[in-house]
Amino acid sequence: xxxxxxxxxxxxxxxxxxxxxxxxxxxxxxxxxxxxxxxxxxxxxxxxxxxxxxxxxxxxxxxxxxxxxxxxxxxxxxxxxxxxxxxxxxxxxxxxxxxxxxxxxxxxxxxxxxxxxxxxxxxxxxxxxxxxxxxxxxxxxxxxxxxxxxxxxxxxxxxxxxxxxxxxxxxxxxxxxxxxxxxxxxxxxxxxxxxxxxxxxxxxxxxxxxxxxxxxxxxxxxxxxxxxxxxxxxxxxxxxxxxxxxxxxxxxxxxxxxxxxxxxxxxxxxxxxxxxxxxxxxxxxxxxxxxxxxxxxxxxxxxxxxxxxxxxxxxxxxxxxxxxxxxxxxxxxxxxxxxxxxxxxxxxxxxxxxxxxxxxxxxxxxxxxxxxxxxxxxxxxxxxxxxxxxxxxxxxxxxxxxxxxxxxxxxxxxxxxxxxxxxxxxxxxxxxxxxxxxxxxxxxxx
Amino acid sequence: xxxxxxxxxxxxxxxxxxxxxxxxxxxxxxxxxxxxxxxxxxxxxxxxxxxxxxxxxxxxxxxxxxxxxxxxxxxxxxxxxxxxxxxxxxxxxxxxxxxxxxxxxxxxxxxxxxxxxxxxxxxxxxxxxxxxxxxxxxxxxxxxxxxxxxxxxxxxxxxxxxxxxxxxxxxxxxxxxxxxxxxxxxxxxxxxxxxxxxxxxxxxxxxxxxxxxxxxxxxxxxxxxxxxxxxxxxxxxxxxxxxxxxxxxxxxxxxxxxxxxxxxxxxxxxxxxxxxxxxxxxxxxxxxxxxxxxxxxxxxxxxxxxxxxxxxxxxxxxxxxxxxxxxxxxxxxxxxxxxxxxxxxxxxxxxxxxxxxxxxxxxxxx
Numbered sequence: 001x002x003x004x005x006x007x008x009x010x011x012x013x014x015x016x017x018x019x020x021x022x023x024x025x026x027x028x029x030x031x032x033x034x035x036x037x038x039x040x041x042x043x044x045x046x047x048x049x050x051x052x053x054x055x056x057x058x059x060x061x062x063x064x065x066x067x068x069x070x071x072x073x074x075x076x077x078x079x080x081x082x083x084x085x086x087x088x089x090x091x092x093x094x095x096x097x098x099x100x101x102x103x104x105x106x107x108x109x110x111x112x113x114x115x116x117x118x119x120x121x122x123x124x125x126x127x128x129x130x131x132x133x134x135x136x137x138x139x140x141x142x143x144x145x146x147x148x149x150x151x152x153x154x155x156x157x158x159x160x161x162x163x164x165x166x167x168x169x170x171x172x173x174x175x176x177x178x179x180x181x182x183x184x185x186x187x188x189x190x191x192x193x194x195x196x197x198x199x200x201x202x203x204x205x206x207x208x209x210x211x212x213x214x215x216x217x218x219x220x221x222x223x224x225x226x227x228x229x230x231x232x233x234x235x236x237x238x239x240x241x242x243x244x245x246x247x248x249x250x251x252x253x254x255x256x257x258x259x260x261x262x263x264x265x266x267x268x269x270x271x272x273x274x275x276x277x278x279x280x281x282x283x284x285x286x287x288x289x290x291x292x293x294x295x296x297x298x299x300x301x302x303x304x305x306x307x308x309x310x311x312x313x314x315x316x317x318x319x320x321x322x323x324x325x326x327x328x329x330x331x332x333x334x335x336x337x338x339x340x341x342x343x344x345x346x347x348x349x350x351x352x353x354x355x356x357x358x359x360x361x362x363x364x365x366x367x368x369x370x371x372x373x374x375x376x377x378x379x380x381x382x383x384x385x386x387x388x389x390x391x392x393x394x395x396x397x398x399x400x401x402x403x404x405x406x407x408x409x410x411x412x413x414x415x416x417x418x419x420x421x422x423x424x425x426x427x428x429x430x431x432x433x434x435x436x437x438x439x440x441x442x443x444x445x446x
Numbered sequence: 447x448x449x450x451x452x453x454x455x456x457x458x459x460x461x462x463x464x465x466x467x468x469x470x471x472x473x474x475x476x477x478x479x480x481x482x483x484x485x486x487x488x489x490x491x492x493x494x495x496x497x498x499x500x501x502x503x504x505x506x507x508x509x510x511x512x513x514x515x516x517x518x519x520x521x522x523x524x525x526x527x528x529x530x531x532x533x534x535x536x537x538x539x540x541x542x543x544x545x546x547x548x549x550x551x552x553x554x555x556x557x558x559x560x561x562x563x564x565x566x567x568x569x570x571x572x573x574x575x576x577x578x579x580x581x582x583x584x585x586x587x588x589x590x591x592x593x594x595x596x597x598x599x600x601x602x603x604x605x606x607x608x609x610x611x612x613x614x615x616x617x618x619x620x621x622x623x624x625x626x627x628x629x630x631x632x633x634x635x636x637x638x639x640x641x642x643x644x645x646x647x648x649x650x651x652x653x654x655x656x657x658x659x660x661x662x663x664x665x666x667x668x669x670x671x672x673x674x675x676x677x678x679x680x681x682x683x684x685x686x687x688x689x690x691x692x693x694x695x696x697x698x699x700x701x702x703x704x705x706x707x708x709x710x711x712x713x714x715x716x717x718x719x720x721x722x723x724x725x726x727x728x729x730x731x732x733x734x735x736x737x738x739x740x741x742x743x744x745x746x747x748x749x750x751x752x753x754x755x756x757x758x759x760x761x762x763x764x765x766x767x768x769x770x771x772x773x774x775x776x777x778x779x780x781x782x783x784x785x786x787x788x789x790x791x792x793x794x795x796x797x798x799x800x801x802x803x804x805x806x807x808x809x810x811x812x
Contacts, residue, residue, distance in 0.1 A: 028771050045570075045573060050593040054758075057767070068664050203771075206539075225773060294774070297597075
């Protein structure tokens with residue numbers, strides 16, 4: 001009313017959105033938070049969008065529904081738009097202009113496995129396990145199981161999920177072979193010492209309790225849930241496997257994005273505001289976010305379970321609570337910018353484990369990354385927000401070429417430079433490189 | 447039926463005694479007429495009470511009353527007590543299995559959530575009003591939009607959704623099954639042709655149909671402004687596929703077992719085929735058809751919950767699945783509320799069909 005007198009910026013014109021009633025899908029995980037916050041805080045409505053948020057049964061259903069148009073967009077695994085676009089699994093072009101968060105996963109093993117593993121974990125002067133716990137400690141356990149002829153089963157959430165690549169990375173860094181994919185065998189268990197299979201995140205604890213799997217890699221709150229239920233012990237967070245790794249993205253089908261550019265832009269605007277809200281004033285809003293997330297229509301787990309990781313601590317063994325202030329990052333460190341180098345890291349892992357069956361030149365990696373990751377849309381949204389006075393220019397990496405500086409903080413100390421994917425692939429002792437196929441690599445290692 | 451009353455009316459002026467007698471017998475006749483309906487609707491325990499009022503021996507009637515109302519109530523009470531005693535013994539990783547008290551608490555909780563959600567919806571509409579007003583203030587010719595609330599469906603919304611879905615599926619199923627059943631019943635050849643197919647498809651679980659239905663609906667139901675949600679269609683068609691068989695089989699049996707004399711009369715009178723169907727076949731096979739419909743609705747309701755659960759389509763099934771996925775300390779109690787809701791609705795649906803069946807088959811319920 002008094003907009004002319006106050007120093008507040010004038011209310012921005014809503015974008016002329018092509019479609020304003022949107023249905024967005026999500027999986028019940030803490031990192032869907034930007035969606036819940038954008039809804040509850042009215043950021044979607046500010047953009048003139050009427051959004052319905054709908055939890056989905058599993059990642060496959062979610063992706064299929066985005067492709068079929070039943071959902072306008074969704075909280076996705078970073079590998080999903082890439083996997084869909086290159087045709088691993090369902091082939092259809094999916095793009096992303098908004099990266100949802102950094103970190104946020106953990107690897108949990110059952111109590112029984114932990115008891116065995118603990119014998120091989122180095123202890124600090126305080127008698128507590130030294131972190132990060134490496135898979136080297138798990139190797140003797142896996143070997144013992146294999147010697148008895150028992151398969152060592154572990155769960156992850158989807159073939160192209162961050163969790164699959166993180167779990168494989170961690171296992172391989174400790175000398176445990178997680179198995180290859182090939183053209184004919186998409187089980188991902190060729191030559192595997194630890195057999196990985198898919199379980200939907202919310203069912204992870206129950207599946208482990210039933211003894212079907214001995215451990216899993218999943219997002220929050222399902223690691224902390226295992227501690228609360230007393231059925232397992234988180235041994236490592238993905239922050240320790242790869243510091244500040246990109247985790248989820250907000251994906252839409254390319255067809256949808258082409259038909260509704262303004263709706264897409266408005267969505268990204270609302271999501272950026274939500275991300276800012278989640279991280280502002282040193283996470284001051286996190287307790288409120290936890291309360292919102294614990295509602296049954298969002299994550300629905302008990303709020304103390306969600307609070308455990310959202311408020312900067314992480315409980316490993318019962319009682320061993322440590323500070324992990326960056327366990328969930330939603331906006332700091334340019335978390336929401338869709339970096340090409342992030343996309344390329346996922347593509348390298350797809351090649352490393354044989355999901356991409358043939359050798360690809362570096363140029364192919366860059367092309368796919370540019371096809372799927374759309375920073376230009378992101379920056380346009382950021383500019384609009386800055387003009388409206390809702391964001392600071394310094395919080396966005398204007399002028400970047402889309403590649404992060406070479407990243408050093410991996411659990412095996414191998415450096416990743418997004419400009420040279422093939423060179424990076426050559427550095428791994430376990431994994432496909434050059435022209436290798438899964439079968440060749442297995443024979444070579446025998 | 448009540449000819450006794452009319453007969454007494456034609457006699458010479460009665461004494462008071464006779465009048466009372468007549469009144470009583472009228473009253474009795476009424477009770478007797480109402481009995482089958484009361485029995486069907488589960489209110490059979492009213493009958494002995496009425497009879498006592500009507501002056502019959504209380505002792506025998508109280509026995510009836512005891513059997514019809516008190517015993518079931520006692521059984522329910524006993525069940526609740528056993529459940530309350532045993533539930534806390536079982537510790538799951540989501541806490542103990544909730545007893546009746548906790549479940550009751552969740553009923554209240556769900557109702558509160560429903561109220562809260564409605565308030566949120568009102569706030570949403572208010573904000574929308576304001577936004578539209580602002581738009582118009584800026585530019586009087588601006589196009590304003592009016593959008594439905596986008597929040598979550600409450601528990602009660604989910605119940606309504608499930609009911610609408612099951613009746614849609616049931617209706618489509620009946621529209622397919624009854625004509626097909628009539629045709630199969632009339633012609634031995636066609637019956638022989640359809641029989642193997644019916645036998646093969648009848649035992650198929652809804653969960654097996656679901657992926658196929660989902661894919662087919664996604665492929666065929668393409669429009670920019672769909673009248674129905676895809677999810678709704680998927681659920682409804684799955685219900686149809688699983689629930690039409692009992693109706694189909696019963697209709698065929700009913701039609702096939704029509705009195706041959708009746709059909710012969712139809713031939714002698716040279717009735718048209720259509721008249722024969724509407725005047726002879728349908729009326730005499732109605733009891734069978736309704737038996738089939740009742741079975742179908744029961745199957746449909748059961749199938750629907752499973753379909754909603756698997757396909758994540760809105761409704762009670764999704765509510766159960768979401769709560770299971772939430773894994774909070776209240777989840778189990780909420781799921782139990784849903785279990786009882788599903789059971790009670792199933793029971794009511796069955797009774798409604800039973801009542802309709804009783805109406806068309808003149809009180810004898812097969």
